[in-house]
Amino acid sequence: MKPVLPKLSPETVALAGLAGFLLDLALAGLLVFALVDRTAPPQDLPWKPFSLDQPIGLATAGKLARISADPAACRAALREGGARFVEGETRETGFCSTRDTLRASGDLSPAGPVMTCPLALRYALWDRQVLRPAAWDILRTRLVRVDHFGTYACRTIYGRPGERPSAHARAAALDVAGFRFADGRRATVAADFRSGDPRGHFVQAARNGACKVFGTVLSPDYNAAHRDHLHLEDSGYRLCR
Ligand SMILES: [Zn+2]
Incomplete structure (x- = not known):
């Protein structure tokens, strides 16, 4: 005897089809x-998870922003990346403050400048x-000093009087003047940024790479006040010039 199948309404058949389609899609x-x-x-x-050992990728900027908002996560990311640091001392003067800063060991010269954790993390990545x-x-060659x-x-x-506080007023910006290499060569922003030779290419690559890591990057391309250094800021308004 043939089994009698229940008769399905066209709506039910359409609904079942849609459910199947959605399941396939999921x-x-x-x-x-x-x-x-x-x-x-x-x-x-x-x-x-973010790591200082990963190259800069599509999600790096978002991860840096997230970690920068969390002092504990920022320090953990530095520690996990093998960066050594001590907590900075807090100085408060008028609108200026070194609250929530640290001093990291590394290749910066003078060594261990006080900086915010987000700046230290971005510097380490750069x-x-x-x-x-x-x-x-x-x-x-190998980079030995910055x-x-x-x-x-x-x-x-x-x-300027009346202007808003500089990011330097909270140790949230670093001014990089030049680079020293293991073979004795040096490259400076002042002398090499527009030289067009390999040292110039290095300084340009340093600036262009900084734009993927720091919030604000100002170079000699921005104005005469930056003719001899790269201003690298932890957050800011995504300016890269
Ligand atoms: Zn600066």
Whole structure:
């Protein structure tokens, strides 16, 4: 005897079809996610943890912003990356403050300037993933020192009265003047930024790479006040010139 199948209304058939389609879509989505999760580099995936050892990728800026908002996460990221540091001392003068700062050991000269954790983290990433590879790729040598003009300065922008406080007023910006290499060569922003020779290419690569790491980057391309240094700021309004 043939089984009697219940008669389905056209609406039910359409609904079942739609449910099947959505299930297929969800499964396909899951498959794509699993594939991307397994094959894409972690620096391109926002849900993978940040590491100073990862090259700069599609998700790096977002991760830096997230970590920068959390002092404990920022310090943990530095520690996990092998960066050594001590907590900075807090100075408060008028609109200026070195609250929540640290001093990291590394290749900066003068050594261990006081800086915010987000600035230290971004510097460590720039040093490891931009400067060191560029020194080898462009100059076939090792970077040994990064000369700077300082981080903390209790002043307004350009020191003009009535201007808003500079990022330097909270040790949130670093002014990089030049680079020294293992083979004795030096490259400075003042002399080499526009030289067009390999040292100039290195300084340009340093600036261009900084734009992927820091919030605000100002170079000789911005104005005459920056003819001899790169101003690198922890956050800011995403300005790169
Ligand atoms: Zn500056």
